[in-house]
Amino acid sequence: MNMEDVNHTTVSTIIDTVIQRNKDEKPLRSATFTKQRTLCRNTAEYHFEMCKKVFSSEHETFTHNEIHNTEKPYHCEMCGKSFLYSSNLTSHKRIHTGEKPFHCGICGRSFVQNSNLTTHKRIHTGERPYSCEICGKSFANNSDLTRHKKIHTGEKPYNCEICGKSFTTNCKLTTHVRIHTGEKLHHCEICGKFYAKNSNLVIHKRRHTGEKPYNCEICGKSFITNDLLKIHRRIHTGENPFSCEICGKSFTVKSSLVLHKRLHTGEKPYHCEVCGKSFVTNSKLTLHIRCHTGEQPYRCEICGRSFISNSKLTVHTRSHTGEQLQCCETCGKSFISSSDLTRHKRIHTGEKPYYCEICRKFFVSSSYLATHRRIHTGEKPFGCEICGKSFVTNGLLKTHKVTHTGDKPYHCEICGKTFISNGLLQIHKRTHTGEKPFHCPMCGKSFSTNGQLTIHKRMHSGEKPYQCEICGKSFVNKSNLVIHIRSHTGEKPFYCEVCGKSFVSNGYLKAHQKIHTEEEPFDCEM
Structure with a gap:
């Protein structure tokens, strides 16, 4: 069925039909099942058509059929659900009352049923x-194994x-149907947030309580979910199971890939x-949206x-504390982030992993690539509100604004010289060091700057990328072209x-x- 052809009424009708069928449909007396051979092993499986459960023998299938055919005399007065045994009804009622009488002696977590506690304890053991x-x-429980086996068979019934x-x-189907209905049954009583799955609500609540029940046995670090613990363990093992088929780079989690x-x-x-x-x-x-709204929710x-x-x-807080945790093992330079x-x-x-698909030029970071692309598009999104001039980057705009204000807030503590940007100050400091x-x-x-190195390399390559549009003469750098x-x-x-x-x-x-001044800068060595 095409989703575009399904209107709201049709969707609601189908959902109501599915829900009603699950509630009211009575099973046939005779067991309806199919016998199949699994793809990966030479054994038979018996698929019960009514509830889609799978059994390893015909006898198990007929025994299970009695569950569907037997009357269920114990009814829940809150939701109307029926049960074969009184003990099952008692366990079910705890969903409504919130009672969890079975407690884990290791982490204190509570459960509705003793069987759930038994399964939980396997996390610790x-x-x-x-x-x-x-x-x-x-696997810790049989239901997880049953779900896993469907990976091998490809079965999605x-x-x-x-x-x-499928x-x-x-x-999983029930949870998926809620995407269509928008239904979110599970409610956090602390913040009011709703979730389609109870498991998501349980994880969410741990953010309020600070509970982290999954501990790394190597370093002792704790995590909210077992999945996060599994990902963390790959730091210790070095496992990167998700590989890029284009460049071969590997990652610890699929989302990173x-x-x-x-x-x-x-x-x-x-x-x-x-x-x-x-x-x-x-x-x-x-x-990015915060650039439009002006929202800055993180305050020092x-x-x-x-x-x-x-x-x-x-990063900013470290400017107060002086903390520089990140150190380059090659040159010893420290960085805040x-x-x-x-x-x-x-x-x-020399690694430059980001390349421009237009001119094939390579860059050390995605931000440099994004700035470079504006050369091709002509985009200059940063405008000066004083004179209207536009710039490719916000840094260039800030530097330009100083021409209006004359402000040079960055001071060299050695010679007292001031600069319009921190970048220029850092370059200047290299003249002292x-x-x-x-x-x-x-x-x-x-060389003290990468720009100087780039210009120097052109002496080896003979490259002169800056050409005069009037006479066609080419130059190694842009400043020489401007002078020309x-x-x-x-x-x-x-x-x-002095003389006008x-x-x-400026050099001339x-x-x-x-x-x-009668200064003679060039001394005769003889």
Whole structure:
């Protein structure tokens, strides 16, 4: 059935029919089952058509049939459900009353039935008595093993009558149907949030209580769910079971692989309804939306400054504490965040994993790639509210604004020189320290900035990417091209305050000014 052809009335009718059938339909007296051979092993399985349960023998199937055919005299006065035994009704009533009389002596967790407690205790003991004879994987309870076996057979006997999707268990089908109905039965009494599955509610409640019942036996770290514990254990084992078939990179969780693949495909499924910008993850979209709303929910308790994300607040807090946890083992440089360290390490390795699909240029980070792409699109989203000039990055806009304000807030504590940005200050400090972290792989020469290294490499390659549109002459860097163009335009923006003579570059002006000071900068060595 095509979902587009199903209107609200039809969906409701089908759902009501399914629910009513589950409540009222009476089973046939004779057992209705099919005998099948499994795909992976040479044994027979008996599939009971009424409830889709699977049995290993014909006798078990007929015995189970009596459950459907036998009258159920014990009725729940709250919901009307019927049971074969009084003990089953007693256990069922605890769902309504919330009573959980069976307690785990290790972690204190409570359960409705003793059987559930027995299964739970296996989390602590590690016991997994139910093994799959096909692949050898073990499970804490028989129901998990039954579900697992369907992976080998591919069997999904429970079908959604609305969209046709199939499921391995009736429980999963019931949960899925709630997507169509919008029904969320399970309610958190603390914050009022609703969930379609009780298991999701149980996990959610642990966020309120702080309960983390799953402990790593290697390092002692605790987790809210067993799945998170399993993922964590891969840190100790080094297991990365999810591999990218394009580049071979491996990941500890499937969700990381899904996100990684979007680097190759360029897929950005999350779209901003305000400006139309797209993002790889929903979390990045959420952060982006705060740029429009101005929301900054994360506040520094020391200085009161607010931030759009907790990670930015964490990085900022370290500026107060002086904490620099991330250290480069190659050069010893420290960084506040691990992402900054990762980007820095690429200076040493030369790794540039992000490439532009238009010009095939490579970059060390996704943010550099995003900025680069604006060269192709011509996008300049950051506008100056004073003069209207637009810029490719917010950093360039901030630098430009200083031309209006004259503000240079970044001071060198050695010589007192001030700068309009922290980046320029850090580059300047290298003149005092002599640090030149950027090395030429061809001749070994070192430079204080990556830009200087890039220009230097062009001496080896002969590349001159900056071309004059008037005469066609090419240059190694943009600044030389700008100076050259002035020879065509006649522009000389640099003036001598002593004699009024003008020059095409600041370098020529400084050389000229030495005539007035009688300074002779070049000494004869003889």
